[in-house]
Amino acid sequence: MADPQLLAEVRGVTVRFGNRTVLDNIDLAVHEREIVTLIGPNGAGKSTLVRIMLGLHQPGAGRVRRPRGVTVGYVPQRLNVDPVLPLTVRRFLSLYSRMDRQQMIRALGDVDAQALLEVSLHNLSGGELQRVLLARALLRQPQLLVLDEPVQGVDVNGQTELYELIAGLRDQRGCGVLMVSHDLHLVMARTDRVFCLDQQMCCTGRPEQVRGEPAFRAMFRNQTGLVPYTHHHEDGSESEGWCGQCREGKNHHHA
Numbered sequence: 001m002a003d004p005q006l007l008a009e010v011r012g013v014t015v016r017f018g019n020r021t022v023l024d025n026i027d028l029a030v031h032e033r034e035i036v037t038l039i040g041p042n043g044a045g046k047s048t049l050v051r052i053m054l055g056l057h058q059p060g061a062g063r064v065r066r067p068r069g070v071t072v073g074y075v076p077q078r079l080n081v082d083p084v085l086p087l088t089v090r091r092f093l094s095l096y097s098r099m100d101r102q103q104m105i106r107a108l109g110d111v112d113a114q115a116l117l118e119v120s121l122h123n124l125s126g127g128e129l130q131r132v133l134l135a136r137a138l139l140r141q142p143q144l145l146v147l148d149e150p151v152q153g154v155d156v157n158g159q160t161e162l163y164e165l166i167a168g169l170r171d172q173r174g175c176g177v178l179m180v181s182h183d184l185h186l187v188m189a190r191t192d193r194v195f196c197l198d199q200q201m202c203c204t205g206r207p208e209q210v211r212g213e214p215a216f217r218a219m220f221r222n223q224t225g226l227v228p229y230t231h232h233h234e235d236g237s238e239s240e241g242w243c244g245q246c247r248e249g250k251n252h253h254h255a
């Protein structure tokens, strides 16, 4: 089988703002059909790295490569919409692409949000807004989907649904996904590779590898005060937990 197509790559990227180094010698690549997640604390440089991958910001040093013709859909961390403007989802989507009503309903249908077409953007829940933003990003039929904190403002159940949805889009469309997340738990289940960033790349690998890395565990502990572990159940299944919240009591050990 042919190697998966490279969609975007940075090598040796360094960024300074003033005399502060925000990214230090970073390598990262995203290929078709893979979900890559950047995790790290506030101010770690995640959004800056995403903006560099997208060509929205130039690094002080290093190389950025996006093969010609790769289409990108981007959900930024912040949406700048004037809060006094009455804007329905239909109007909002039409600002970005010329589509008829049926095409919009289809785009919203891809993210299970077709009922929201005539709803005001300001009346959407956190999860609904994220779905609409995802629909907007999909309008470009992207080969690379870049999502900067796609579950922000969404409750835990909604987060799980959104991660499932994103993984489903990858499965159906074969696109690559680069995702930024603060969450260190839910996102892991739906990720092929994790990059743990804190100005430098602290560790990287498959979620199950990264979970065992001292740098990841230290980061997790600093953010939550808890340590991640894996339950090994007697029937051979596994589930994730946090030390300090362990209600299982038996039939598990900490990996």
Ligand SMILES: Nc1ncnc2c1ncn2[C@@H]1O[C@H](COP(=O)(O)OP(=O)(O)OP(=O)(O)O)[C@@H](O)[C@H]1O
Binding pocket: 017, 022, 040, 041, 042, 043, 044, 045, 046, 047, 048, 049
């Ligand atoms: N244009 C800019 N000028 C100066 N400093 C900036 C600029 N953009 C980002 N920074 C700083 O760079 C650092 C990294 O910011 P960035 O937004 O990339 O972090 P992040 O990991 O995405 O953080 P968060 O999780 O809080 O969104 C922060 O300290 C931020 O204040």
